Amino acid sequence: MIRSSEDIIIRTVSRILVPFIQLFALYVIAHGHYSPGGGFQGGVILGASLVLLLITYGPSDTRRHISGKSVAVFSSLGVLIYSGIGFICLLLLGNYLDYGKLSGILHVTPAEARSLGILGIEIGVGFTVMAIMFSIFFDISSGGKPPEDEKE
Amino acid sequence: MTSGAVILSTIFMLGGIFFFTTATIGILRFPDFFTRLHATGKGDTLAVLLCLIGLAIYEGFSLTALKIVFIAVFMALAQPTATHAISKAALRVGVQPWMKGEKEDDSSI
Numbered sequence: 001m002i003r004s005s006e007d008i009i010i011r012t013v014s015r016i017l018v019p020f021i022q023l024f025a026l027y028v029i030a031h032g033h034y035s036p037g038g039g040f041q042g043g044v045i046l047g048a049s050l051v052l053l054l055i056t057y058g059p060s061d062t063r064r065h066i067s068g069k070s071v072a073v074f075s076s077l078g079v080l081i082y083s084g085i086g087f088i089c090l091l092l093l094g095n096y097l098d099y100g101k102l103s104g105i106l107h108v109t110p111a112e113a114r115s116l117g118i119l120g121i122e123i124g125v126g127f128t129v130m131a132i133m134f135s136i137f138f139d140i141s142s143g144g145k146p147p148e149d150e151k152e
Numbered sequence: 153m154t155s156g157a158v159i160l161s162t163i164f165m166l167g168g169i170f171f172f173t174t175a176t177i178g179i180l181r182f183p184d185f186f187t188r189l190h191a192t193g194k195g196d197t198l199a200v201l202l203c204l205i206g207l208a209i210y211e212g213f214s215l216t217a218l219k220i221v222f223i224a225v226f227m228a229l230a231q232p233t234a235t236h237a238i239s240k241a242a243l244r245v246g247v248q249p250w251m252k253g254e255k256e257d258d259s260s261i
Contacts, residue, residue, distance in 0.1 A: 007240060013233040017226070 002141045004058025014056040021049040029126045033118045039125030046126065047133025054134075059142055071131045071138075078128030085120050097121070157209055164206030171199035184250035185242055193235030200227050 005011060025045035032038030054062045086097045094101035099117025100110040108116070178191025204224040211217040243249075 005237075007237070009233060010237050010240075013229055017229060020226070 002055055002059060004061060005056050010056055014052050018049050018053060021052070022046060025049065025126075029122055030119070032122045033115060039122035040129050042122070043126035043129025044133055046130040047137075050130070050134040051137045054138060054141070059138065062138075066134065071135045074131035075128050075135070078124045078126070078131070081124030081127065082121055085117060085124070089117075157212065161206040161210035164202050164209065168199045168201075168203035168206060171195050171202065175199060183254075185247050186239060186249050189235055189239050189242075193232060193239075197228065197231045200224075200231070 022045075025042045027042075028037035028045060029039055029042030032042065050062070050066060053065070085099075085102075088105075089098040089101050090096055092101040092104060097117075099114040101113075102117050103110045103113035106113050106116060172195070175192050175195025178195060179188050182188045182191055201224055204220050204227070208217040208220040208224070211220065
């Protein structure tokens with residue numbers, strides 16, 4: 001069972017570090033299509049920053065920022081972005097995830113449309129991975145039980 | 153790349169390797185959990201910082217050197233905090249500190 005840490009050193013350092021960890025995760029996602037990294041890795045780093053918040057501030061404080069409903073929304077939203085881009089390509093008479101066909105609606109060259117399409121896919125993957133990573137850790141650490149202030 | 157920068161970065165890297173070695177000897181030779189954590193928490197932090205500063209000097213003024221400096225700042229913040237958190241958790245669950253005159257405890261690693 002995870003309790004909220006009373007220690008001022010741990011609380012302060014994690015409060016300082018979490019925004020920078022999330023900024024680095026966005027960097028990894030945004031540079032995913034032409035350098036090492038990508039949606040999955042960036043999503044894992046985002047999830048790790050939320051896990052750091054969870055083990056520092058405890059389940060009830062973290063639940064106030066990231067509710068179970070928003071975890072479900074984010075994980076579904078990522079899948080929606082991924083499959084939505086794929087099906088838009090199908091509707092534009094291409095194959096599934098055939099990004100080149102997106103050039104018509106984005107008003108760019110096919111090469112740029114491929115780059116942007118992959119970026120969209122990475123963002124979708126990042127959303128889902130972040131939400132699922134946090135949800136797995138939260139459910140295992142709380143033993144499947146909701147925290148105290150949500151029992152009523 | 154001037155040879156002075158190479159020599160300076162080599163000195164930093166050798167210092168880092170020295171402190172890595174002493175930290176490793178500390179893990180192997182110290183008697184209990186807290187003293188081993190003391191060896192790694194201080195020695196490894198200093199060693200990583202020295203190695204990264206050496207690499208940044210070798211790289212010169214570039215974006216890569218700036219990224220290395222960011223990693224060094226992150227390490228300097230995160231590693232002592234992690235050591236502090238681990239030792240506090242160990243004290244809370246009841247790991248007994250080693251006292252002078254006791255025999256070496258091989259069970260708690």
